Amino acid sequence: MLTVIPDEMSVDYDEDPYMPLKQEYASRGIPSQMINFSTCRNLRESPVVLYNIALNIYAKAGGIPWILAEPLQTDAAIGLDTGGGAAAATLLYNWTNLNFTWETEANPSVREVLSLETLLNKLIEKIAEENKPPSNIVFHKEGLFHPKEIQLLRKLVEDWKTQGLVEENFQYTVVEVKKKCVPRILREQGPRYYNPVKGTCLILDKYKALVTTTGYPDKILHTAPVKPLIVEIADTSNWDTANILQYAKQVYWLSELHWGSGIFTSKYPITTLYAHRIIAFWTQGIHPAEQENTLWFL
Numbered sequence: 001m002l003t004v005i006p007d008e009m010s011v012d013y014d015e016d017p018y019m020p021l022k023q024e025y026a027s028r029g030i031p032s033q034m035i036n037f038s039t040c041r042n043l044r045e046s047p048v049v050l051y052n053i054a055l056n057i058y059a060k061a062g063g064i065p066w067i068l069a070e071p072l073q074t075d076a077a078i079g080l081d082t083g084g085g086a087a088a089a090t091l092l093y094n095w096t097n098l099n100f101t102w103e104t105e106a107n108p109s110v111r112e113v114l115s116l117e118t119l120l121n122k123l124i125e126k127i128a129e130e131n132k133p134p135s136n137i138v139f140h141k142e143g144l145f146h147p148k149e150i151q152l153l154r155k156l157v158e159d160w161k162t163q164g165l166v167e168e169n170f171q172y173t174v175v176e177v178k179k180k181c182v183p184r185i186l187r188e189q190g191p192r193y194y195n196p197v198k199g200t201c202l203i204l205d206k207y208k209a210l211v212t213t214t215g216y217p218d219k220i221l222h223t224a225p226v227k228p229l230i231v232e233i234a235d236t237s238n239w240d241t242a243n244i245l246q247y248a249k250q251v252y253w254l255s256e257l258h259w260g261s262g263i264f265t266s267k268y269p270i271t272t273l274y275a276h277r278i279i280a281f282w283t284q285g286i287h288p289a290e291q292e293n294t295l296w297f298l
Contacts, residue, residue: 026281029288029296031060052261059259060295064098068257071095072250074173075134076127079271080116080141080149084283087115088275091123092254094131100270101126104278104287116149120156128165135167138250139174142272145234150174153235174235175247177272184225185212195226198265201248207233209248213255213267229267260298274298 025032033056059065076093090102103122105115127134139153153174160166185200186193198215210228231248254269266273277297281287288296 023284023286026286026296027288029294031294031296031298033057033060048263052263055262056260056298060298062294064100065259065262066257067098068095068253072138072253073246074136074138074250075131076137077250077254077269077271078120078123078137078139079269079273079275080119080139081272081275081279082116083279086279086282086287087119088278088282089116089119089123090271090275090278091126092271093127093134099130102274102278104282117152117156120153124156124160124165133164133166133170135169136171137166137173138247139172140177140251140254140269140271141175142177142179142268142276144176144178145174150235157237171237173233173237173242173247175251176230176232176234177251177269178230178232179227179267181210181228181230183210183228185210185228186225187216198226199252200228201245201252202228203244203248205244207242207244209244211248211252213252213269214265218264227267 022032022034033053035053055065072095076091078092079090081088086104086106088102088104091100093099101123103119105118124134141149153172157166157170157172161168161170185196185202187196187200195215196212198212198218200212200215202210204210209231211231212226212228215226229251231244231251233242233244233247236242251269254271255266255273257270258266258273259270260266268276274295274297281297
């Protein structure tokens with residue numbers, strides 16, 4: 001749904017999440033694109049803005065604007081988030097054509113794992129139905145994985161093996177993507193320091209790394225130093241072969257896969273970014289009664 005908003009009625013949706021029209025569309029599961037009248041009037045002189053609007057409309061209509069040039073070294077990536085009385089999960093798989101889907105489940109407590117169990121079972125069954133049983137999956141979450149969530153994943157993996165939903169030698173890795181990071185990474189240029197090239201990675205130990213998903217050339221010269229993400233392996237089926245550089249790369253690549261802008265990169269991988277947005281809407285009381293697989297939350 002494309003809507004042109006008169007300038008006197010326009011608000012910044014990022015600052016005012018209760019915009020009535022956007023809220024109403026989202027509650028009905030309808031993707032929407034809001035454009036101020038002045039922006040629409042000046043599109044001919046603003047090719048970059050026009051490009052981003054076209055990109056947003058294409059993605060919200062169900063298109064896949066771009067995919068990764070190289071497939072991830074895992075069969076699928078699942079992003080998890082909880083809050084507002086719900087749990088949300090996003091799923092990326094089939095890297096050749098790229099399939100993206102999501103699920104939500106009501107959850108009376110953010111620490112309750114039953115809703116996550118329901119979500120994960122649905123997603124694994126979906127992969128098994130459309131593709132061969134996966135042999136390797138990475139799970140992402142913004143912030144910390146609760147010990148109960150990790151225990152649940154271990155139990156589910158054994159159940160999936162028994163049911164034949166995954167291969168017998170199935171491997172999994174649980175990755176925390178944390179934004180609260182004190183250290184900064186800078187790029188030296190002559191006598192001064194600037195933002196690092198985005199995609200810069202600093203390995204802290206075997207299971208933890210810093211990754212700059214934003215930076216030069218998006219943010220150049222005198223802008224405030226970008227905050228890197230902390231990428232940490234919280235659990236895995238094989239600690240001996242765990243490679244933090246592999247998972248740090250995946251986080252960066254999935255941040256580049258963001259479909260909201262063709263100019264700037266998202267700070268977060270779309271696995272956690274989109275799961276978090278779904279929960280943000282749910283917290284505001286917005287969750288479509290009949291959930292269709294549309295990107296109503298963008």
